[in-house]
Amino acid sequence: MIVVKGLKKSYNGLQVLKGVDLTINKGDVVVLVGPSGCGKSTFLRCLNRLEEPDEGTVTLDGQEVTEKGIDAMRAKMGMVFQHFNLFPHLTVKKNITLAPVHLGLMDQATADAKAMELLERIGLADKADTYPNMLSGGQKQRIAIVRALAMNPEVLLFDEPTSALDPEMVGEVLELMKELAKGGMTMVVVTHEMGFAREVANRVIFIDEGVVKVDKPPQEFFSRIENERLKAFLSKVL
Amino acid sequence: MAYLTQQFEILSALADNGGDLTAWQDGFLKFYRAFLANDRWLQYIEGVGTTLVVTAVALAIGVILGGTVALVRVAHDQQRPHHRNALLGFVNGAFKVYVTVIRGTPMMVQLLIMGMVIFASSRNFTMVGALTLGINSGAYVSEIIRGGLMAVDPGQMEAGRSLGLNYITTMVKIIIPQAIRSILPALGNEFIVLLKDTSLITVIGGKELLYAAQGIYSRTYECMYPLLGIAVIYLVLVMIFTWLLGKFERRLAQSDRR
Numbered sequence: 436m437i438v439v440k441g442l443k444k445s446y447n448g449l450q451v452l453k454g455v456d457l458t459i460n461k462g463d464v465v466v467l468v469g470p471s472g473c474g475k476s477t478f479l480r481c482l483n484r485l486e487e488p489d490e491g492t493v494t495l496d497g498q499e500v501t502e503k504g505i506d507a508m509r510a511k512m513g514m515v516f517q518h519f520n521l522f523p524h525l526t527v528k529k530n531i532t533l534a535p536v537h538l539g540l541m542d543q544a545t546a547d548a549k550a551m552e553l554l555e556r557i558g559l560a561d562k563a564d565t566y567p568n569m570l571s572g573g574q575k576q577r578i579a580i581v582r583a584l585a586m587n588p589e590v591l592l593f594d595e596p597t598s599a600l601d602p603e604m605v606g607e608v609l610e611l612m613k614e615l616a617k618g619g620m621t622m623v624v625v626t627h628e629m630g631f632a633r634e635v636a637n638r639v640i641f642i643d644e645g646v647v648k649v650d651k652p653p654q655e656f657f658s659r660i661e662n663e664r665l666k667a668f669l670s671k672v673l
Numbered sequence: 674m675a676y677l678t679q680q681f682e683i684l685s686a687l688a689d690n691g692g693d694l695t696a697w698q699d700g701f702l703k704f705y706r707a708f709l710a711n712d713r714w715l716q717y718i719e720g721v722g723t724t725l726v727v728t729a730v731a732l733a734i735g736v737i738l739g740g741t742v743a744l745v746r747v748a749h750d751q752q753r754p755h756h757r758n759a760l761l762g763f764v765n766g767a768f769k770v771y772v773t774v775i776r777g778t779p780m781m782v783q784l785l786i787m788g789m790v791i792f793a794s795s796r797n798f799t800m801v802g803a804l805t806l807g808i809n810s811g812a813y814v815s816e817i818i819r820g821g822l823m824a825v826d827p828g829q830m831e832a833g834r835s836l837g838l839n840y841i842t843t844m845v846k847i848i849i850p851q852a853i854r855s856i857l858p859a860l861g862n863e864f865i866v867l868l869k870d871t872s873l874i875t876v877i878g879g880k881e882l883l884y885a886a887q888g889i890y891s892r893t894y895e896c897m898y899p900l901l902g903i904a905v906i907y908l909v910l911v912m913i914f915t916w917l918l919g920k921f922e923r924r925l926a927q928s929d930r931r
Contacts, residue, residue: 485831487753502756510837520832524850533846534836586836 436460437482437590437623442491444477451477453645454491459590459623464616466636466653467625470668475625475642479592482623483512495589510538513583517595519575521567521582527554528563531582540586553581557611573604577611584615591615593624609635629673633657641665681705707898713889720882721906727803727871727881732864734807739814742768746815747822748840751830768815775812781873783809788877799881802874810867817863821856822848854925861918865911872907882906 437459444452451474459465467475480486482493484505493500500508522530531553532546541549554560557577567575576596583591593612597605609631616622616635626632632639632653639656641649643664649656660666684698694702708714749765752758775783787805788798795801825848833843872883886899893899 483835485835487755502753506834506837506839508837509835512835514832514835516828516832518826518828520826520828522829522832522847522851524847534833534838537842537846538837582836 436496437621438492438494439482440492442478442481442493443489444474444481444486445489451645452481452488455642455645455647457640457647457650459621461589461621462619463638464620464622464636465624465638465640466632467623467640467642468627468629468632468668468672469642473642474645476594478642479594479623479625482592483509483514485514510534510540510586511589513586513588513591515576515580515583515591515593515596517599519567519572519579519599521575521579523567526564526566527559527570527578530567530578531585534582535585538586546585549585550581553584554578557581571604572600573607576600576604576608580608580611580615590621590623593622593626595625595627597626597628627672629657629669641668643668677705677709681710703893703895703898706893706895707889707902716885716889717882717902717906720880720885720903721910723799723879723881724868724871724910727799727806727874727879728864728868730800730803731806731810731867731871734804735810735814735863735867736860738808738811739816739818742772742811742815743818743822744844746819748844751840772812772815775809780806780809780870781876784873784877798878799874802871802877802879802881806867806870806874809870810863814860814863817859818852818856821852821859824855825851857925858918858922861914861921865914865918868910868914869907 437457439455439457439459442452442455443450451472455474455478467478469475477486481488482500484493484500484502487502495508495511498508521527522533525533528547528550531550532543535541535549536543536546540546551560551563554563557580559574559578562570562574562578567578570578580591580596596612597608600608605628609628612622612624612631613635624631624636634653636653638650639653640647641656641662643662649662649665657669660669681702684694684702688694688699688702706713708717745761745764745768749758749761752761784802784805788801792801829847829851830843833847834840838846871879871881874881875884875887878884882903886903890896890899
């Protein structure tokens with residue numbers, strides 16, 4: 436469970452987050468939407484302190500996420516990036532096993548077996564020994580998801596995972612994310628894929644002007660729109 | 674060889690007795706004195722050996738020093754605004770001064786200060802020279818390595834850290850291996866510059882190739898052949914290393930999997 440209280444963050448005097456409060460329960464699939472620049476990515480990156488919040492607290496399972504001991508906390512929060520950020524000098528398998536082995540979570544043999552099992556699951560077992568540049572964007576992103584999964588995280592954070600993909604690749608990545616959600620993985624997803632929000636999320640959150648404006652289950656979120664700015668936003672993206 | 678020696682003796686006897694020599698014969702005499710008389714070619718070979726050793730020592734010092742400076746400076750610059758480490762800040766400041774001073778003063782002056790002031794009592798001029806070249810090179814190498822480290826996509830650091838790896842592990846396992854690709858070619862150039870700059874250590878008495886040539890022309894009073902000779906030797910050395918570097922870079926490019 437992640438509890439966020441009074442999260443504030445500014446860049447060069449411009450306050451992006453103005454006190455965000457949010458509780459994410461185990462098994463939640465939370466989709467964050469909002470106009471560009473509204474701070475949804477910043478919020479996500481504050482959760483694992485890739486950005487340092489100016490004020491406010493983030494707790495994971497009752498433990499506050501602070502600069503001290505951040506590595507152990509990050510190991511529990513997998514992150515998937517817009518640009519995949521696979522390690523180009525390592526094979527697919529090594530990409531997946533590097534962190535778990537280095538952090539002592541498993542030995543190389545176990546990690547290899549786990550990597551192969553995960554790759555099997557996404558149908559990319561034959562790519563285990565190739566390098567990332569030999570893969571399509573969709574394949575890269577699915578492997579990046581698997582890399583995060585190999586750590587057995589409590590929660591997965593997705594920062595616009597499909598925004599850098601060619602349109603025909605988006606489906607395969609969303610399909611994998613959908614599968615994870617069904618499997619009970621706790622997920623926080625920043626995305627512009629409203630279809631995904633509608634179908635998979637159990638909460639859709641609209642962040643605007645640095646605060647959480649709307650937090651509803653998708654059926655309600657998309658059908659009974661009371662917030663004027665959300666109405667304007669949705670009319671542009673739907 | 675014996676024939677050349679015989680010719681030399683005949684011609685020099687002729688010259689000593691005031692006989693007229695053709696330009697070719699005169700040239701031959703000078704060439705012989707510059708390279709062959711008293712087995713002087715051995716001095717050139719010894720000089721080449723020293724030049725290579727000094728280059729290697731200086732490069733080793735330069736890479737170790739430059740690598741350290743670069744890592745400290747990058748680590749310092751990547752700190753969070755509210756979590757600055759005082760010690761790192763101090764070391765970073767010291768290294769910045771080092772880079773500024775070394776890059777801002779002539780190498781010749783640095784050599785003279787090291788040879789005549791700091792190590793004035795040392796008789797091992799060649800190693801003092803190598804040390805100075807290494808310290809000098811370190812400043813330039815640090816900027817090469819720093820540039821290489823900073824050229825790696827910041828997303829790589831974020832990906833490593835978000836997996837729970839600490840800063841040092843992420844550097845060692847993810848950033849540095851990727852940076853090396855862009856660092857090596859520039860480092861090769863630095864190596865070539867260093868090879869030629871070894872000639873400067875003669876100002877403090879370092880016994881490398883130029884020192885050998887100077888020793889010889891101070892005896893024969895004939896500068897052209899020794900100087901042109903070592904110029905050719907430097908050129909050949911540089912050409913060999915350029916060729917090797919080119920081969921090496923092509924291999925790197927081939928294995929470039931990005």
